[in-house]
Amino acid sequence: MPLVSTRALVLQTFPYSETSKILRLFTWEHGLRSVIAKGALRPRSRFGGVLEPFTEGTAQIYLKEGRELQTLSGFDLLRSRQALGRSLAAFAGASLMAEVAIRTGTEDPQPALYAELAAGWDSIAAAADEAAAEAAVLGGAWRIVSLVGFEPQTDACVVCGRDAAPDKPVRFDAEAGGVACTSCRPVGRLIDPQSRAELRRMIRGLPLNAPLGRPGLHRALLRTFLEMQLAHGKPFRSLELFMTGMEEA
Amino acid sequence: MSVIDELTGELARLPGIGRKTALRLTFHLLKAPAEEAQRLSRAITAVRERVRACERCGNLTEQSPCAICTNTRREHGLVCVVEEASDIMAIERTGEYRGMYHVLGGRLSPLDGIGPAELNVRPLLERLKEGEVREVVLATNPSVEGEATALYLHKLIAPAGVRVTRIARGLPVGGDLEYADGVTIAEALNGRREL
Numbered sequence: 216m217p218l219v220s221t222r223a224l225v226l227q228t229f230p231y232s233e234t235s236k237i238l239r240l241f242t243w244e245h246g247l248r249s250v251i252a253k254g255a256l257r258p259r260s261r262f263g264g265v266l267e268p269f270t271e272g273t274a275q276i277y278l279k280e281g282r283e284l285q286t287l288s289g290f291d292l293l294r295s296r297q298a299l300g301r302s303l304a305a306f307a308g309a310s311l312m313a314e315v316a317i318r319t320g321t322e323d324p325q326p327a328l329y330a331e332l333a334a335g336w337d338s339i340a341a342a343a344d345e346a347a348a349e350a351a352v353l354g355g356a357w358r359i360v361s362l363v364g365f366e367p368q369t370d371a372c373v374v375c376g377r378d379a380a381p382d383k384p385v386r387f388d389a390e391a392g393g394v395a396c397t398s399c400r401p402v403g404r405l406i407d408p409q410s411r412a413e414l415r416r417m418i419r420g421l422p423l424n425a426p427l428g429r430p431g432l433h434r435a436l437l438r439t440f441l442e443m444q445l446a447h448g449k450p451f452r453s454l455e456l457f458m459t460g461m462e463e464a
Numbered sequence: 465m466s467v468i469d470e471l472t473g474e475l476a477r478l479p480g481i482g483r484k485t486a487l488r489l490t491f492h493l494l495k496a497p498a499e500e501a502q503r504l505s506r507a508i509t510a511v512r513e514r515v516r517a518c519e520r521c522g523n524l525t526e527q528s529p530c531a532i533c534t535n536t537r538r539e540h541g542l543v544c545v546v547e548e549a550s551d552i553m554a555i556e557r558t559g560e561y562r563g564m565y566h567v568l569g570g571r572l573s574p575l576d577g578i579g580p581a582e583l584n585v586r587p588l589l590e591r592l593k594e595g596e597v598r599e600v601v602l603a604t605n606p607s608v609e610g611e612a613t614a615l616y617l618h619k620l621i622a623p624a625g626v627r628v629t630r631i632a633r634g635l636p637v638g639g640d641l642e643y644a645d646g647v648t649i650a651e652a653l654n655g656r657r658e659l
Contacts (some may be wrong), residue, residue, distance in 0.1 A: 227575045263645025268575075268608050270647070292646040300611030303619070307612075311572040317575070346614075369655040453574030460616075 218288060222244055223274035226313040227267055228431055230256060236266055238287065243329050246299055250276055250287040261289055269296040269309055269336055291338060293411030294333075298340040305339045307457035308352025312336065314453045318445060319363040325335055328362050331420075335359070346426055349461055353433050354417040355442050356441075361418055364442050368393025369415045375399050387436055389443035404435065434458060468494075483485055491548040517549075520591070522567030522584050524549040532565060539563040541598040545588065545617060547605060548570050555603065563601070566591070572615040578614065588617075592624040606633040606651070 222243040231237045236255040240248050255262045265272060275289040299309045312335050316328065335355025342348035360366070371378050373391040385394040386403040394406065406414070409428050414436065416423055427433055438458060441451055465473075468490055475486035493501045504580035510599050517523070525531065532538065532552075542563030546552055552565050569584045591597060600621055603608035634652030635644055644652075 229576065264606070264647045265645045267647065295647040295650060297608060297647065297651065298610070301615060302606035303612060303616050306572070306608065306615075307574055314575055452577045452579075456572065456574040456579045459580070 217268070217278055219245065219278045220273055221276050222293070222329070223272060223290075224329065225266060225268055225270045226317055228268055235265060237284070238266060241316055241329055242274065242276075244324050245276075245278065246322040246324055247317065248276065248285055248322065249283060249313050250285045252287040252290070252435060265292045265295070267297075268313065269293065269299050271333060278364070296336055296340050297443070299336060302345060302348055303460040304345045304348045304352065304457070305342065307453055307460045308348060308355070309336050309339050310453035311352065311451065312355050314365075315356060315359050315389075315441070315445065315452050318451070325362075328359065331355070331358050331362055334463055345461075346430065349430055349434075350423055350427050351426060352457065353425070353427070353437055354420070356419045356437055357414070358420050360440070362444070365392070366418060367440060369411060369418060370431055372396045372399055379411070381412070384408065385411060387439065389439040392444065404439070406432070406436070430461070434461060482523065504622070517567070520587070521565045522549065522569060523552055523565055527647070537619065540596055542601065543588070543591065543597050544559070544601040544603050546603050547610070551603065564587075568604070568613070571609045572616060573609050585617070585620065589620060589624070592626060597626055600628060601629050602630045
């Protein structure tokens with residue numbers, strides 16, 4: 216069984232038996248993997264406290280293709296991102312990004328997705344306030360959704376294919392996968408020109424020049440899109456916490 | 465299935481007990497005096513029948529409210545919030561804490577489907593409304609989920625006007641800096657205090 220060394224992001228952890236932990240790792244070279252860290256819960260474990268969600272490090276894994284659960288031999292810390300636990304919006308948002316990666320990731324290498332996830336978590340952790348954290352979460356989530364092949368169409372109508380005028384409101388058709396002219400879709404959620412411009416910038420990974428004008432609308436757009444395109448009847452568990460957390464804030 | 469297989473199977477379902485240990489325990493019980501096996505059986509039945517959650521703090525107890533909640537010599541103005549009832553035993557073993565407790569029954573873990581609705585928060589807020597509590601110590605585990613849970617509770621508790629504190633985190637007593645992991649050392653440095 217070969218021992219491989221690869222950069223890895225910890226997406227999820229849960230205890231297994233009295234002393235071990237199972238982790239969902241998103242690795243640079245081997246995609247999404249489940250590993251067992253034996254003895255990780257022992258007080259004097261060699262893993263220490265580094266096997267926490269959102270941590271990044273170099274993982275040494277005994278990898279056997281075809282096996283669902285690999286064995287983690289070591290984990291050298293690169294970034295801990297503990298700051299993500301110091302804001303509810305940041306925690307829920309970072310969890311949402313991790314959940315999208317878990318639900319869509321494969322065992323093939325996806326370096327762009329890895330980089331986006333890591334960069335997204337960093338921007339959330341660096342956000343100055345809850346509003347900035349929310350914008351970083353929304354931007355990061357849209358980028359990941361786009362990278363896994365579900366980029367919503369925002370330039371042209373998903374029904375008639377005509378370019379959407381930049382100064383006109385459009386409707387959001389999550390089922391069809393993007394925006395639609397108000398004539399093609401007389402009912403549905405309306406997106407004003409500024410919000411559409413913000414959505415386009417977030418999808419393309421461009422920085423926002425100002426705080427989101429209507430953050431509630433952006434949350435609703437992301438929620439509708441995820442539920443329609445990626446949930447497949449199994450709701451995103453962290454989406455609820457992100458939505459309620461931001462509404463309470 | 466024989467009764468030996470049945471007992472071995474049931475024991476093997478317990479945490480930390482594998483098939484081999486379960487078989488060893490089964491044979492131990494077979495060899496031991498009958499009274500010993502009956503005592504064990506009675507103890508298991510009694511614990512399931514008599515132990516329940518304290519109506520006030522959520523601690524596991526035979527009488528509700530529990531012995532800690534009814535102890536007049538403890539500080540009733542100080543409430544320590546923990547994730548599980550087993551955490552109470554860990555704190556009690558220190559002999560340093562003389563306040564009350566509140567058991568959340570978990571921590572926020574969105575990926576596992578544990579949100580605010582799944583936590584035992586409402587009774588805590590009701591307790592704060594009574595006006596006796598002056599400080600709440602948030603003793604959730606020092607993990608990302610534990611921190612987020614503490615932060616969530618802080619947001620809920622702060623409007624009640626009570627003091628909210630968080631247990632410290634960092635290097636273990638008797639530990640060695642050289643062998644501590646990076647996250648723990650970083651947290652210890654962030655939480656440094658003036659001498």
